[in-house]
Amino acid sequence: MESSAAGAPHALLTAGPDARRRKAVNRFMEVVSTAAAVVAVAVLALVVISVVIKAAPAINLKFITSNPQVSPFGVNTGGIANSIVGSLILIGLATAMAVPVGIAIYTTEFAGSRVSTTIRFALDILNGVPTIVTGVFVFGILVLGARQSGWAGAIALAIVELPIVARSAQEVLELVPNSLREAGLALGLRRWRIVLRIVLPTAVGGLITGSVLGVARVAGETAPLLLTSSVFSNLGVTTNPSQAMPNIPITIFTLSESAAPQDHAQAWAASLVLILFVLLLSVTARTFHERSRRRLRG
Amino acid sequence: MIPPSAGDQTEMTKPEPSIQPQALNPAKPRSAHSGTGHGITLEKLNAYYGSQHAIKDVSIKFLANQVTALIGPSGSGKSTVVRCINRMHEEIPGARAEGRVLLDQEDVYGPKVDITAVRRVIGMVFQRPNPFPTMSIFDNVAAGLRLAGQRGNDMRERVHEAIRSVGLWDEVKDRLNSPGVGLSGGQQQRLCIARTVAVEPEVILMDEPASALDPISTLKIEELIDELKERYTIVIVTHNMQQAARVANSTVFMLDGEVIEHDETNKIFTNPSDERTERYVTGKFG
Numbered sequence: 001m002e003s004s005a006a007g008a009p010h011a012l013l014t015a016g017p018d019a020r021r022r023k024a025v026n027r028f029m030e031v032v033s034t035a036a037a038v039v040a041v042a043v044l045a046l047v048v049i050s051v052v053i054k055a056a057p058a059i060n061l062k063f064i065t066s067n068p069q070v071s072p073f074g075v076n077t078g079g080i081a082n083s084i085v086g087s088l089i090l091i092g093l094a095t096a097m098a099v100p101v102g103i104a105i106y107t108t109e110f111a112g113s114r115v116s117t118t119i120r121f122a123l124d125i126l127n128g129v130p131t132i133v134t135g136v137f138v139f140g141i142l143v144l145g146a147r148q149s150g151w152a153g154a155i156a157l158a159i160v161e162l163p164i165v166a167r168s169a170q171e172v173l174e175l176v177p178n179s180l181r182e183a184g185l186a187l188g189l190r191r192w193r194i195v196l197r198i199v200l201p202t203a204v205g206g207l208i209t210g211s212v213l214g215v216a217r218v219a220g221e222t223a224p225l226l227l228t229s230s231v232f233s234n235l236g237v238t239t240n241p242s243q244a245m246p247n248i249p250i251t252i253f254t255l256s257e258s259a260a261p262q263d264h265a266q267a268w269a270a271s272l273v274l275i276l277f278v279l280l281l282s283v284t285a286r287t288f289h290e291r292s293r294r295r296l297r298g
Numbered sequence: 299m300i301p302p303s304a305g306d307q308t309e310m311t312k313p314e315p316s317i318q319p320q321a322l323n324p325a326k327p328r329s330a331h332s333g334t335g336h337g338i339t340l341e342k343l344n345a346y347y348g349s350q351h352a353i354k355d356v357s358i359k360f361l362a363n364q365v366t367a368l369i370g371p372s373g374s375g376k377s378t379v380v381r382c383i384n385r386m387h388e389e390i391p392g393a394r395a396e397g398r399v400l401l402d403q404e405d406v407y408g409p410k411v412d413i414t415a416v417r418r419v420i421g422m423v424f425q426r427p428n429p430f431p432t433m434s435i436f437d438n439v440a441a442g443l444r445l446a447g448q449r450g451n452d453m454r455e456r457v458h459e460a461i462r463s464v465g466l467w468d469e470v471k472d473r474l475n476s477p478g479v480g481l482s483g484g485q486q487q488r489l490c491i492a493r494t495v496a497v498e499p500e501v502i503l504m505d506e507p508a509s510a511l512d513p514i515s516t517l518k519i520e521e522l523i524d525e526l527k528e529r530y531t532i533v534i535v536t537h538n539m540q541q542a543a544r545v546a547n548s549t550v551f552m553l554d555g556e557v558i559e560h561d562e563t564n565k566i567f568t569n570p571s572d573e574r575t576e577r578y579v580t581g582k583f584g
Contacts, residue, residue, distance in 0.1 A: 112391070113391060177428070179424060179426060179428040180428055180430060180431070182386065182389070182424065182428070183424065183428045183429075183430065183490070183493075184430075184441075185386060185389060185417065186384065186386060186417055186421065186422035186424075186494075187417065187418070187421075187441060187442040187445070187493065187494070187497060188414040188415065188416075188417040188418035188442065188445065188497070189414070189441075189442070189445055190414055193445065197441070198430055198432070198441075201432040202430075202431055202432050
């Protein structure tokens with residue numbers, strides 16, 4: 001909010017002729033920007049509060065630890081343990097596949113500036129592809145003619161995750177001062193060694209942050225999974241990625257489509273689990289990030 | 299370059315001047331300091347940033363175990379010259395150099411020369427202290443040695459020795475494992491010099507090593523330079539003419555990428571031959 005006051009006059013002893021107008025503009029901008037910030041925070045608070053309130057009837061330990069049990073009336077009286085496990089596996093696979101840090105290292109440490117710019121551009125485009133398109137793409141290649149599977153879901157998620165992680169890693173690596181690379185070169189260290197011993201350790205906090213933010217982002221992705229890992233008859237825990245794997249976003253979707261109010265409460269509860277998971281990841285990531293920034297400042 | 303004569307030197311050969319041709323060959327371990335230093339000769343050095351011709355036909359002799367200062371206004375090419383000597387210049391995208399840079403008789407731009415070997419023989423200290431932020435004081439100094447595969451007591455001794463040689467030992471001996479970036483600016487710069495000295499180079503290039511430091515730290519660096527020249531050939535770029543006058547045996551005045559005058563420091567500052575040098579050292583321009 002301070003920043004909007006940058007243009008405010010500090011007349012020496014007498015106010016200039018248009019000082020009153022400038023003060024009014026300043027005041028106005030302060031109010032507008034404060035209001036904007038309040039709105040942003042309020043929306044977040046509303047979402048979280050409504051999820052918590054509506055999840056309250058359904059959330060308990062059993063909900064997290066037991067598998068779904070469908071009552072004779074078609075209502076889930078169990079929990080979502082199988083979806084939690086499935087989501088963790090899908091996200092884990094996707095993250096392992098994204099191996100994006102490698103690309104990022106390549107682009108800033110080894111590639112020429114033209115290659116680097118091209119890759120960066122491609123990543124930005126990829127980042128802008130709607131996730132449903134990614135889902136359809138993977139559906140067309142891996143699911144049509146075969147069947148839905150954890151692998152297909154994980155690959156779709158990996159495609160969503162890759163540009164997020166790679167771009168953030170790139171930015172973090174560019175934050176590492178060039179003087180450190182020069183110091184390494186001047187000692188006769190080879191480039192790969194400088195990357196391993198100096199650049200990566202310096203940037204590790206930021207790299208973890210970027211990866212975690214990417215993970216947090218795909219944790220809630222629903223569209224790609226609808227097409228690749230959404231039809232599962234199995235109510236138990238599935239650990240085999242060659243079958244469709246139950247997962248939290250699809251479970252939320254399915255439960256919320258149900259006619260039974262109990263299912264709606266469960267959908268809210270599953271949403272709460274998802275939000276808490278992402279929140280936990282983000283907080284962890286921020287902590288690492290802060291630590292890394294402090295280190296870079298020295 | 300003179301081709302290294304194969305197999306004529308066992309690892310523990312006594313130091314003698316004849317090892318010089320092997321100095322740039324990574325396969326041959328260099329012997330400890332022989333006392334006789336190694337000079338650098340630039341012959342018709344030209345350097346470019348893209349199409350910009352930054353260094354024009356520069357020929358300079360940097361004598362062994364002497365301090366040579368490069369002075370001149372901003373943009374005169376002083377830093378580029380030193381960066382050509384250890385081949386750091388070519389790390390900048392689009393930059394290239396032509397001509398010869400001889401370490402004794404060996405061209406550092408020779409076809410068989412290993413670029414990392416060049417940089418280990420010709421160490422460099424930068425304008426801003428740049429200790430590695432994730433490393434302790436000890437590890438900073440050890441960074442170059444670890445690369446050479448040194449481990450254990452031997453390496454520890456050399457690290458301690460390097461820290462002593464820059465006069466930092468008493469200040470840091472109780473906290474060798476705390477981060478290098480926790481030191482003051484002047485201490486950090488001496489740490490960086492220790493890091494350079496630890497790998498036992500023959501030549502040390504200093505690119506305005508004291509310009510980011512306070513006067514007392516500057517004085518310490520200058521005293522250190524005076525001690526280091528016993529063992530190393532030193533080339534120092536400086537903006538500070540008093541500094542050149544205090545530390546350098548000879549001084550080179552550069553202007554627009556050319557050497558205008560190279561002479562004994564005393565002569566450059568009291569009785570220069572070229573009118574432009576005189577105008578610069580008397581503060582009339584630059």
